[in-house]
Amino acid sequence: MDTIGQRIRIFRQKRNISQLDLEVSIAASGGTVSRIEHDRINPTKETILKIAKVLELNHKEVDYLIGFTSDEPTDSEIEKACSVVDEYFSKKGVLAYLLDDRWVFQKISKFFPKILGVSVEESKRIIGKSTVQLFIDGSLPAVRFLDMDHYEEMLMNHIPYYYSQVYFRKNDPSVVATLHDIRKHDLASKIWNSIDHEVIYNPKEERIIHFNIKGFKVPTMYSREGLARYPRFEVVEYTPMNDVIKFLLKMVKSA
Numbered sequence: 001m002d003t004i005g006q007r008i009r010i011f012r013q014k015r016n017i018s019q020l021d022l023e024v025s026i027a028a029s030g031g032t033v034s035r036i037e038h039d040r041i042n043p044t045k046e047t048i049l050k051i052a053k054v055l056e057l058n059h060k061e062v063d064y065l066i067g068f069t070s071d072e073p074t075d076s077e078i079e080k081a082c083s084v085v086d087e088y089f090s091k092k093g094v095l096a097y098l099l100d101d102r103w104v105f106q107k108i109s110k111f112f113p114k115i116l117g118v119s120v121e122e123s124k125r126i127i128g129k130s131t132v133q134l135f136i137d138g139s140l141p142a143v144r145f146l147d148m149d150h151y152e153e154m155l156m157n158h159i160p161y162y163y164s165q166v167y168f169r170k171n172d173p174s175v176v177a178t179l180h181d182i183r184k185h186d187l188a189s190k191i192w193n194s195i196d197h198e199v200i201y202n203p204k205e206e207r208i209i210h211f212n213i214k215g216f217k218v219p220t221m222y223s224r225e226g227l228a229r230y231p232r233f234e235v236v237e238y239t240p241m242n243d244v245i246k247f248l249l250k251m252v253k254s255a
Contacts (some may be wrong), residue, residue: 003038026050081233096237116145130178136185146212157206164199
């Protein structure tokens with residue numbers, strides 16, 4: 001696990017603020033930030049909060065800085081989050097999945113794999129993978145049901161947003177594995193290396209995923225909803241944008 005000093009350095013460098021400027025902003029003596037980042041002294045809670053404010057960290061970054069979310073979610077946390085959505089995910093017509101704060105799949109609604117023609121075994125292989133891995137790993141079933149006419153556009157929207165959510169998790173096993181897969185994928189690697197800004201907002205036109213289902217092109221828009229009691233998790237749900245899906249839904253429901 002990263003130390004708090006290492007986490008402060010990551011955020012400070014990301015915000016392009018020097019140690020001196022940070023010390024001046026929090027009214028600390030010279031060399032304080034250097035000693036903190038090299039783990040020679042432990043910052044007080046007050047100092048940590050001052051640093052977070054100066055660096056304009058969002059709530060996810062603050063939780064990581066403090067250490068609340070610096071480790072992977074425990075099996076108990078995952079089980080509780082899954083139990084919250086279990087009933088809803090069992091309903092017909094629900095196209096959704098549960099992600100943790102590293103954008104790793106933890107649960108998929110029963111209907112989603114069915115409409116996409118993904119087997120139970122293939123669905124199990126998706127659990128524990130990141131969303132980016134699903135979209136670029138040829139051994140996973142995504143290539144079969146993504147509309148390749150919009151593939152590059154989708155990756156150009158998705159990868160920078162993924163980066164903005166996990167860039168500070170440099171030693172997280174999932175992020176390390178995802179970056180490994182990105183480097184092996186020409187297009188994904190090109191997009192990753194070209195990221196030059198932080199994505200603050202994901203507008204609806206960038207939240208469109210085009211599926212190819214049974215030969216039909218089906219554009220869908222997804223929404224994200226965090227779990228109030230378990231904020232490390234969120235539900236991503238897809239809403240079809242044309243009438244083709246209605247026909248497909250009827251076919252699946254009658255099967």
